[in-house]
Amino acid sequence: MTGIGSVLLAACTTDPPPGAVEAPEPSEPTRTVTTDDTGGAVTDPRPPPWVTRARPYPSPTPETPAPEPRTSYVSIAALGLRDVPVQRYRGRPDDAPGTAIQDTGVMASPRGPGGGVGPGEVGNFIVTGHRTSHGAPLAQLPALAEGARVQVRSGDRVLVYRVTATRETSFRSPASLRAQAAPVPGRPGVRPTEAMLTLSTCATPEDHAEGNYWSDEFGNPEHRIDKVAVLVRERPA
Numbered sequence: 001m002t003g004i005g006s007v008l009l010a011a012c013t014t015d016p017p018p019g020a021v022e023a024p025e026p027s028e029p030t031r032t033v034t035t036d037d038t039g040g041a042v043t044d045p046r047p048p049p050w051v052t053r054a055r056p057y058p059s060p061t062p063e064t065p066a067p068e069p070r071t072s073y074v075s076i077a078a079l080g081l082r083d084v085p086v087q088r089y090r091g092r093p094d095d096a097p098g099t100a101i102q103d104t105g106v107m108a109s110p111r112g113p114g115g116g117v118g119p120g121e122v123g124n125f126i127v128t129g130h131r132t133s134h135g136a137p138l139a140q141l142p143a144l145a146e147g148a149r150v151q152v153r154s155g156d157r158v159l160v161y162r163v164t165a166t167r168e169t170s171f172r173s174p175a176s177l178r179a180q181a182a183p184v185p186g187r188p189g190v191r192p193t194e195a196m197l198t199l200s201t202c203a204t205p206e207d208h209a210e211g212n213y214w215s216d217e218f219g220n221p222e223h224r225i226d227k228v229a230v231l232v233r234e235r236p237a
Contacts, residue, residue, distance in 0.1 A: 068118040072154040074107065074127060079140045083153065086127050091115060093128050093181060093200060094171075099218040102128060105135035114181060116198070119154040120234060123183040123192045128224075131201040138201035142166075142225050150197060150229050156237050161197045161229035169200065169224040171216055185228045195231035200224050 073083040085106040089097045092114035101108035107129035110116060117123035129138040150161040167186055170176040179185070180200065183192040203223035207213070214222045 069155050072109070072119050072152055075151040075153070076144065076148070077151075078144060078148045079138075081137065084129075084137045086152075088118070093126055093177075094218065094220050094224075096218060098128060099220070102130050103134050105130075105137070107137055110181075116181060117183075117195075119152045120157070120159045120195050120231060122195050124181065124185050124196050124198055125152075126181060126198045126200065128200045132204050138199065141199060141201045141227060142203075144199075144227050150199065152197070153237055158235050158237050159195075159231055160233040160235075161195075162232045163227050163229045165228040167198075167226040167228060168203070169226055170222055171220055171224070172214070172222050180224070180226060185226070197229040197231070199227040199229070 068088065070088055072086045072088075074086055075082045075084070086109050087101050087106055088109045088111055089101060090112045091097045091110045092112075093110050094102075094108075095110070095114075098108040098110055107127050109118075109125065109127050111118070116126035119125055129141075130136050131138050131141065144163055146163050146165070148163045150163065152159045152161065165186075167180070169180040175188075178188050180198065182188040182190070184190040185196060185198050201224065202221050203225050204221045206225075207221045207223055212222055
């Protein structure tokens with residue numbers, strides 16, 4: 001019986017056979033330990049090698065706004081106007097290029113340091129048009145009441161402005177011209193916080209009624225009537 005027991009014990013043993021190389025047991029990766037100025041142990045602040053850092057997702061690329069169309073279209077139901085073209089140009093309100101555009105029967109909108117911004121942009125979107133000649137698209141502008149809506153179609157969107165005030169601009173006053181073209185109409189030096197619109201036309205009948213026949217080199221009378229509006233809604237065209 002002793003021999004059989006010895007055979008069974010030999011079969012169940014976990015000792016490696018003679019000459020076999022024992023595989024090392026796996027161990028967790030170690031982290032470097034250093035000492036501080038006082039001799040104390042300081043663990044390496046770097047993460048252990050088995051920790052994988054997540055790669056950050058790339059930031060989304062901001063969409064580039066579509067360029068402003070050269071021509072937009074103004075509709076004012078209260079004045080019976082529908083899709084009157086407005087051509088943008090670089091310059092000041094009612095200067096030579098602006099007057100040349102208006103003389104074709106459409107309206108003009110200046111851009112640049114002496115002009116305004118585009119449709120729907122924060123600041124002053126300035127639109128000028130004739131009242132007594134060349135199709136007179138703004139013949140009835142002085143009658144436009146506060147609260148009336150002005151629609152501007154620009155590209156694939158329609159911007160709706162609400163008339164909030166009436167102003168007068170004098171072409172013989174540099175300060176008055178600056179106020180007309182200010183980012184906040186009538187308030188030079190004030191930073192704009194909303195999109196606004198200035199619709200401007202001549203006050204020729206009113207000036208002539210008062211005996212004022214002054215005009216500049218482009219035929220503009222001294223005074224202009226401005227309707228100021230603020231953007232209240234935007235929708236797809």
